[in-house]
Amino acid sequence: MTDPGDLPIPEPPEDGRRERALLARKWAYLLGGIGYVPLVHASFEAELTALLDALCAEVYESGQEHSPGSTGSLEAAGARLAELNCASGQAITVTMGVLGKGLLTLPEFQPAEEFAERVVGVLGALAASVVVAAQNATLAQQESLKLSMLKAVRDAKYELRTAQARFDEVATSSASGILVTDLDGTLVTVNAAAGVMLGHAPDELTGRDLFELVHPDYKLVLREDYRALLTGEVERIKQSQRLLHRDGEPVSVSLTASLLRGAGDEPSHFVTVVEDGTELSLLQNELSRQALHDVLTGLPNRQCFGTRMENLLGGADPELGVTLLRLELDSFAVVRNGLGERAAEQLLIAVAKQLKSVMAKEKALLSRFDGAEFAVLVENGPDTPDPVRLVHELRQALTEPTYVDGHGLALSVSIGVVNRPAQDSEAADLLRESHQALRRAKANGHGQWELFHPEQNRLDRETDALAAIMPGAFEHGDVEARYRPLVRLADGAVHGVEVQLSWDPPGVGPLSDQHCRRLAETTGLMLPLGEWLLGTGCRQVGWWRQRLDRDLRMLISLSPHQAADTDLLTRLVGVLEETRFPAERLLVELPMLALAADLGETRDNLGALADLGVRPVISVRGLGDGALALVADLPVHGVRLDCGLLDGIAPDSPVAGLLRDLPELAHRTGADVIVDGLTTADQARFWLAAGAELAVGDHYGGPCRPDELAGVFGDRGQEEPPA
Template identity: 25%
Template sequence: QAGVGVSGCEELALRKDGTVFPIEIAVTKIYHGEQKLFIASIHDITQRKEAEKEIRRARDELEIRVEERTRELTQEVGERRRAEESLRLAGMVIDNLSEAVVIVDKKFNIVSVNPAFSLISGYPSKDIVGKKPPFVNTLKDNNSLYKKMLTGVTKNGHWEEELWCVRKDGLEYAARISFSAITGEDGVANKFAAVVNDISERKRAEERIYYQANFDALTGLPNRALFHDRLNSALPIMMRTKRKLALMFIDLDGFKLINDTLGHNIGDLLLKETAERLNSCIRKGDTVARLGGDEFTIIMPNLLDSHNAPLVGQRILDALTKPFFLRGHEAFVSGSIGITIYPDDAEDAYDLLRNADAAMYNAKDQGKANYQFYTDELNKEVQERLVLKNGLGKALENGEFELFYQPKLNLLEGTINSAEALMRWTSPELGSISPAKFIPLMEETGQVVEVGEWALLTACRQHKAWLDAGLPHIRIAVNLSARQLRDLSFVTIVENALKETGIGPDGLEIEITESMLMSDSAKAVKALGELHDMGIHVAMDDFGTGYSSLSYLKKFPIDTIKIDQSFVADIATDKDDSEIIRTIINMGQTLNRKIVAEGVEDAEQLSILRDFKCDEIQGYFFSRPLPHAEATKFIREQAEKI
């Protein structure tokens, strides 16, 4: 460069060996006189260049590292902020949870709680931090449960259970407690978190459902389901311990009369007090259950001697004979008790209950208000009843029922004006079955309503057949059951039978008993009144065997009084029976009621009844019950004699 010196100019130079290397040239212009000279200073700057290269590389690396670290720091700050936000949100969530959250240290002292804990337990945070949670103290009361909790949280890291706890105010609440371990970076648990759910409402609902499923709502006694459960649970224990068990079946005598006459509210009160009296008679560990209606059972386990059972049985009989005072009413009942013993009589629950039931019916047959033990003879009766029940199920469908007719003799005219229709059952497998056996079974099962409707229609058809055959007007009497009288559709059923067969109401007579009137007074008055208004005759059967016979003649529309055969049987030998019959006849005729004497078996009885001016007689002396063909022939023959 002209006129100036060049300093620090860097160039590349070539060595003799051909390698290139960096140099720095500094040129200075000088004058020697007028001669212009240049001094050049050349430096090998290879090392400097290498150092500068290293510096640039180090700087670049540093910038990269700074940039990377800046990114890391930015990310960490973001993560920290997100973590802080997450913790803040988690804290807000925990604070607003309906479940209580309790953090405890390794000694189970509280570190922190959320507000829900105070709401559930009643303990403010300031009063409970640093102390053990109340539910831990509850767990300690149950040593086995407390050990399970410790094992669960320390070994498995988790444990949960449902238990009843106590609030600060002393009230109980049900809680589901779930413990979880909180571990540090070393994996060792240093704290525990407990989540507490208040499940009181659910528990109470479950208890209500359990109670409704297993206990009688009226008396609070175990119901049929719980009774069977306890009996089935007790029997294996009796087998292992070689102890006996007594099962009692108790039926209240006279309950139905009280329930129907005084009302169901009074009947319910009687059942409740009966339950209390039964509970007062038993030992600790015994079970009193109500199977339904007025039927109760008692399970007496752990008996060394079966003779202990009748002691309790007599205690129960004595308790039940005392009067019941029910809202101003004084009522009396008794109990019929059947007793069976495990393993003497049976080894399973079904057979034991069946045996006790059979023994109870035997107690009723023995006059009620007593207890009877099960016997092998009763077993035969039970088996027979079961066979009969099974047979009855399809007897109507298979056409196995038949009506027999027992004519009644009009003593004044010597004619047959009426006949009683009597049910007969002939089974292909069992043969001819006594009505005394199958009719009570039909009453039990309710089948008597359906069969009774069939009998009513069949009797009406028979009356029509006799009229069409040219026979005299024969009124047919049909026996009515208590279940039929209670049936709201019974009057309609009678109307339909008359309409279907085309006979008049004067061709039909309904026979009822005093006991039916006593048990269904209100319904009986209405139903019998409607039937009587239709022109249907109503007869009272078995008159004199009830309690208030005379009052019924005024209260109910009775056309005919039938004197029970128990009085007629001894009319010739017992002056009292004779006078009773004379009085009934005189009284009935004074009230314009027709009198029929049942069970007339010989000429002497007939002669006395004729002297007493009885209207009609019925019995084997005149005619046994006859199948419809024989009855038709008999009635025709009697009509031709006149």
């Protein structure tokens, strides 16, 4: 066995030496009062001091990066405690209580919150090591006992008195219960430990049938096991069992039975050794509880919540049903990154307490999932508030500031709600539905909530299914490029083309460019898809320019993800070099929302594009989004206006007057105006009079394949480019 004193132990800080010594002294004092320790107190205290140093080293080691800790040292520590007779349930409880509190008061483990999880892990491993060491010692003792008994029986003809004396000594001093029966199960010898377990004096049990002491549910099975042992089908019985105490209560034991043979190697007796399993069961139950609960908040974790949810669904009122709420703190990363992990953990603890307080009057099951996500399952009763009221109460409680280190912390919360699902709904389905509702709530911004609707869920699932299969469709060439004319309003001549995405999934129908982009953004496909679209468009437009000898421009839009991509310039330069497309003939549209929010590298990318010679364009979708104010500060070549701004507006209305002023405002910054979505000649005349230069829309032609666009360019454009 490895001596814990030989383990590599980091030196404690100077102010921690005395605290360690005091903690070891307290530990030794409390353990020494429980039972017999085979050492003088000074030596025992020195042993525990060495063990304490080893445990401190394990706490340090478990926190080191790339280091899982040394399980061997903990096994050695557990074995040493077992050797010192400190492996009983009471001793383990004292050890866990003293060290659980004491370690976190040592100066080297401050602040305690940072070391709490390590200390719990090390103490849990120590407890398990003690139990394993005790079990091994018990098994070794049982094996030794069996060998002693076998030898005593075999030598009984010559040394009966000596063998009987040895057996009596072993049985009397053993902490395990020993029951010797004849071959029909009648007890002939019972030691004191077995009597204590069963609440009888040993002589009260002698002469009784062993199987009368077995719980009725297990009696017949155990009889069959003993018959198998007698016939030689098995060499030993080793199993968990339930015996009956004198008061009728079941006693959980670990039972090991062997067959004793006498003269001529004939079976003579059964010897049964039983070990009280109550303390071990309690420890196992506690470890199981910790595995099913969140260490930080004490709430059931996701696994426990799902299991208990299955049971609660079956017992819910068939009329009122249940309500499941899925909550997530908005911008939780801001607290964690700005104030540190401790503040974030304290906030989560406070949120758990607030949830318990709000739901105290309801029959509810609470859980903490991953990160800042919680779940609440309410068994609806006659007085249970409707979902709107529940959400209101939860949001009101969670907006109350929680003070951590002098900072008042309060975050908004997004909530997804599933109310009164079908009675035969399964827990997994409800969890998925609540997650979908939460996802939709978060898509609407912070502090929002959404009620699950089956029809909306169906549409969301169809959208998610399309997003999931889109990468495969792109890989197989089913996602294609489409082109529409970019026309000069002054004379109707084709100035260039806009390249867009098109996909026609089987059974769904053609999807627009915007629909394709939303799906691609969902899975992160937009970056490689956008690079492919740019390259395809540059090659096609370059071929048209060569064949038609016309100075065609190409317009391509970027999604917010693309606009903020740190590798945007690298991707674009690579495509331009590969296709030899002139940068000054490329118009790249960036979404105004990404610029206004300054997402990622969006503003830097715009400036880099302009420096490269590319013509940046900003899209404007409304009157109040402030896009034109951005134009004055950025190197923007064009502004793209939505023709839909004209819908339902009288030509002489004040709003129409504002729209007429937009091109002039853009011109003052040096930007041209592109109008999107023109469908009528009247709209074309309006924007031409307002001063707009370019336009796209169905009035001039919708998105189409290259061969379909050939008629716009003339006969020479009808030929296809070479592969």
